[in-house]
């Protein structure tokens with residue numbers, strides 16, 4: 001990889017199967033940029049155990065996620081693809097950064113507040129320090145950009161604060177990364193409750209990348225809209241959130257503007273619009289799905305990809321870790 005290219009890094013937790021929100025909000029944008037950047041993408045398996053996981057399922061999903069990354073267009077020759085738990089530097093840096101992150105900062109994280117109210121009987125320390133591990137994931141690779149959905153912006157901002165704090169004490173150790181939030185697809189909402197973001201914890205409102213065509217069609221036909229029959233297909237996020245969400249999905253996938261979509265469906269109702277959205281989603285996901293299915297059967301190939309990825313990732317990560325250890329005063333001979 002050329003040294004002059006800007007660097008990009010991101011990860012997704014294999015805590016569920018990948019869905020349309022992950023695809024449009026994250027992976028599609030990653031794949032589109034692979035040519036112009038030096039890219040690192042990983043499965044954040046260590047982050048998932050902040051919530052209880054079924055071990056066999058976690059293993060299955062981690063490997064499937066790798067297959068899906070590749071199927072979505074992340075070429076392992078051009079991108080470094082790896083599992084977080086295969087590169088020990090992540091947790092090693094995390095301990096150090098824990099000591100440069102304030103209790104108050106972590107208490108203000110929205111994801112911590114959300115998850116600790118959702119999993120009341122398991123508010124573990126990992127859930128609290130989750131953003132420090134995420135900061136380590138990022139800072140180890142000195143990336144210029146971190147492409148994420150809007151919900152992760154706060155974590156990237158905390159990462160910047162931690163890096164700036166560390167740099168102000170020890171000099172320029174970390175590059176200060178920028179979050180990269182693409183407008184299109186930044187927030188896809190649930191098809192069944194359009195006030196909430198599409199999330200794997202709501203399987204009815206969530207379209208999974210590996211869903212079959214009929215399931216996708218059924219989910220879109222059941223998508224919550226409204227009782228407007230006068231002029232149903234128009235973009236009004238406030239009053240018609242369900243329709244706005246469908247239009248956003250359609251627009252992101254076809255490249256058509258909201259105005260063009262309104263014209264296309266003028267005089268038509270939801271009975272025409274919903275299956276049309278489903279069709280473009282099905283057509284987009286079909287090649288991804290079949291390629292992922294093919295790759296999942298080729299375990300030897302996937303093994304070679306993540307092993308090679310971990311090696312390349314560790315090389316970069318260890319360089320930063322050594323610098324940090326030296327700066328804080330750990331004796332290294």
Ligand code: ATP
Pocket residue numbers: 011012013015016021022023024025026147148149150151152185186187188189197198199200201
């Ligand atoms: P959960 O179900 O626990 O909320 P998730 O489905 O949001 O998880 P994450 O692993 O948190 O998945 O997210 C992976 C990436 O996908 C992140 O960059 C995140 O911002 C993006 N993302 C997740 N859901 C959406 C969505 N509905 N719309 C756009 N981007 C999303």
Ligand code: LTN
Pocket residue numbers: 009010011012013044047133134137138146148152155
């Ligand atoms: N917290 C992120 C996953 C994640 C991540 C990262 C994203 C873990 N480490 C580093 C970008 C960079 C999430 O839940 N989506």
